[in-house]
Amino acid sequence: MSNSYFQFKQFRIQQDKTAMKVCTDSCILGAYVRVAQAKQILDIGTGTGLLALMVAQRSQAQIDAVEIDKAAAEQATENVADSPFADRIRVHSSSIQAYSVRCRKKYDVVISNPPFFSNHLKRKEFSQNVALHSESLQLSELAIITSYLLEKEGSFIVMLPVHETNLLEAAAEEVNLYPYEKLHILEKYKGRQLRIITSFAFNPQPCVERTLYIKTLEGTYTPDFVSLLQPYYLYM
Template sequence: MKVCTDATLFGAMAPVKGGERVLDIGAGTGLLALIAAQLGAAEVTAVELDEAACREAAENFKDSPWGDRLRAVPQAVQDYARTTVDRFDLIISNPPFFENHSKAFSFHRNRARHTDELSFGDLIEAVDGLLADGGILYLLLPLHAVAGFTDQSREVGLCLMRQRDIRGYAHNPPKVAALTFARTAGPPEMDLLTIYRAKGIYSPESEAYLSEFLLRFGGRS
């Protein structure tokens, strides 16, 4: 299983509480779902439209120490939301957000990177129906999309509670943000995470998050 450090960091920061039911929307090959299980989620459902990626996620789940708490669902989240009675304490997603960029050549890369199958409106509508009372939505977006997504989320009563901007180095501007939404109004908490303090060297904060997950730190991933 190919692991992206940035995605691992996003997952490692997820506000997972022990015993929670977690949904991963657009799960790909299951990285975020696996992290949620490792962080103590009681049950993790990974919904992924692409059948090949979903099969790989299912294999990764079976090979993990948390296989009994993980399941992969080969379905569009819009359809899943219409047919399931399940509700989730935490919904996590690293959704496609390249809608303003040229299409990728590969069909599978195109599905992973563009919003043709899942618009922000579709995602918000699905989350609204799938989130349990008191539940949280946690997702990664580019900064240019945060304002629009936040406005749309507010229409269904989901308010931005925390925005953590993420940059590669201290001299770089942040390009993405880890966002936490809930049905609770109030001013959002804002902060900034720098991934690296030098080339190939993680910042102390990043290292603290990643140490449980990356082999170079002795993690279990």
């Protein structure tokens, strides 16, 4: 693996032009989201195009990938063009706010690994600020925009840290979106919680909660993690 690219089994992610690189938690989200029956998928904040390409590998859906950062959008466009899924993914260099105004369709699945760490110190590099902080997209905006673009029976799947997950849940309830499934991602058994992947839908229902451990206490990947990422990672 190189810092400038990440090679998956069916596609490559070039990432030399973007601040945010391929990371384990994003790969978990891309592999986890259920898309087999989806016809239209929206990826909000696609970055390098990672999530769009991962879900394209497991579906026949048409995918719109929206990215506000111009350099990242250009890189995503290149990554999509070099993939086997170029005919089904369209990258939009735009804020999701502007895209939602001109969008004339609804989506079966909306996925996002959105800005977070809204109360943390800012990094010096602007593109990292856009990717890691919430100035460009408030969680309340994300909930409202998703409720507008999501099909009545659709699913909204989002990954955030614990505090931001709670904030999004409160915002989502205001637009009648309710969590029905949560995947708690932990670094290892008895380790710290990294992220929560929450699945939302319009109809309230009991929320099923599960935990994914990335590594065992011995430092090896857990069987659940291997099973999830095996379709993508070269070394599994």
